[in-house]
Amino acid sequence: MTETPGTMPDIIARNEQAVQRTLKALGRLSPAQMVAPLLADGRTVKDVLAHMTWWDLWLLATLPAIPGAPPIDLPLADQIPASGQWADEMNAKVFVHNQSRPLSEILVEFATTLERLLDRVALLTLDDLYAPDGMSAVVGQPVAPLILGIYEHYEEHAHEFEQLCASLGV
Numbered sequence: 001m002t003e004t005p006g007t008m009p010d011i012i013a014r015n016e017q018a019v020q021r022t023l024k025a026l027g028r029l030s031p032a033q034m035v036a037p038l039l040a041d042g043r044t045v046k047d048v049l050a051h052m053t054w055w056d057l058w059l060l061a062t063l064p065a066i067p068g069a070p071p072i073d074l075p076l077a078d079q080i081p082a083s084g085q086w087a088d089e090m091n092a093k094v095f096v097h098n099q100s101r102p103l104s105e106i107l108v109e110f111a112t113t114l115e116r117l118l119d120r121v122a123l124l125t126l127d128d129l130y131a132p133d134g135m136s137a138v139v140g141q142p143v144a145p146l147i148l149g150i151y152e153h154y155e156e157h158a159h160e161f162e163q164l165c166a167s168l169g170v
Contacts, residue, residue, distance in 0.1 A: 025165055
């Protein structure tokens with residue numbers, strides 16, 4: 001794990017670096033490669049992009065809305081368990097939910113959601129991330145791990161995509 005950046009510009013730059021690493025790897029893959037079950041457990045790049053998009057949408061839905069911004073449509077929101085340990089359960093539901101969706105639709109939603117998320121994060125302050133009586137109190141959980149987790153999530157999947165590219169020789 002890398003050192004936590006201390007300013008919002010540093011946090012934003014670190015997130016952007018992870019996003020660019022992900023996009024660079026994706027740019028090396030053809031549509032056919034993105035829908036082939038070439039990843040662990042028979043997953044496809046399309047499956048992972050749908051997964052990443054759902055979590056980005058979840059984060060957007062979790063953060064207080066920007067006045068005047070369009071509402072967030074979080075698929076399967078009504079199926080999120082009340083318990084605190086539900087990530088694996090929702091990942092499985094998101095996987096099933098997106099199986100019949102075409103790659104083109106997933107790619108558009110991924111790009112649109114990512115842009116929205118980065119725009120939303122750009123409006124945050126360090127107080128939003130760290131003040132316990134601020135946004136964290138509104139959200140009901142600490143905000144910093146959610147925002148810092150963007151980097152970790154994108155790095156994880158960038159690595160996965162880069163390994164795939166290397167195995168395919170692309």
